[in-house]
Amino acid sequence: MSGLAIGFPLTESRGGTNPDVGLLYDINGLAKDAPGWLDRTMEFVGEYGIMLGLVLVALWCWWSVRRRGTAEDSVAAVAALIWTPLAAGIALLINIPIRGFVERPRPFVDHEDLEVLVVGKTDFSFVSDHSTLAMAIGAGLFIAHRRFGLAALVLAVAEGFCRVYMGVHYPTDVIGGFALGTAVTLLLAPLALALLTPLVSAIAGSRRLSWLVRSRRTGGAALVTEPLDMEGSDPGENGLAA
Structure with a gap:
């Protein structure tokens, strides 16, 4: 039995009682009332712009943690930054069987009166890949550095809004993506960081590659061989690096 039959009644009209569909129309209705230039902007932002923004935030975070705090802070933060794209990739892989099991059509398949800004979407709807990817990156950056992480989380929420707007x-596709991205990133983080921290520490001790972890202007990075203790970390500005 598919997920459509057990959890997603998608045949409700705009005036129906399904809050998921009602919220869809409320948000997508903004696109109908918006000028064409705004819809084109939202299309670019929702498809590519926010993802590019998340990459830039991650690079800025990496540049910052190399130059501030202690060497141990830098090693821990860079380990978390390496984990971030890995977690995002794992979350997307996990979503493949979820989509195949639920088999939820895109909203415009059952609701022809929507304002669809991106055509050609033929895959299933639940859960949203964009939302999963954005939230996984946001959660990973929050582990690495609180302030950059908060900025990334705001971008992730904006990504979810754009997917519905478009x-x-x-x-619920967006909410499911947020849950999947967050769960994969946080639940697997202790094991991932236990493996990545010694590797990053070894890189920090290398003459040629140490700049990847610690700016040479700050005096280099000391070796850190102990895995990061997530529970024992002091909740400071640098996330797990605190």
Whole structure:
């Protein structure tokens, strides 16, 4: 039995009682009332712009943690930054069987009166890949550095809003993506960081590659061989690096 039959009644009309569909129309209705230039901007932002922004935030975070705090802070933060794209990739892989099991059509398949800003979407809707990817990156950056992480989380929420605004996802697709990205990043983080921290520490001790972890202007990075203790970390500005 597919997920459509057990959890997603998608045949509700705009005036129906399904809050998921009602919120879809409320948010997507903004696109109908917006000028064409705004819709084109939202299309670019929702498809590519926010993802590019998250990459830039991650690079800025990496540049910052190399130059501030202690050597141990830098090693821990860079380990978390390496984990961030890995977690995002794992979350996307996990979403493949979820989509195949649920088999939820895109909202415009059952609701022809939506304002669809991106055409050609033929895959299933639940859960949203964009939302999963954005939230996984946001959660990973929050582990590495609180302030950059908060900025990334705001971008992730904006990504989810854009997907509904564009008419290509239901709100619950977005919420499911947020949950999946967060769960994969945080639940697997202790094991991932236990493996990555010694590797990053070894890189920090290398003459040729130490700049990847610690700016040479700060005096280089000391070796850190102990795995990062997530529970014992002091919740400071640098996330797990604190």
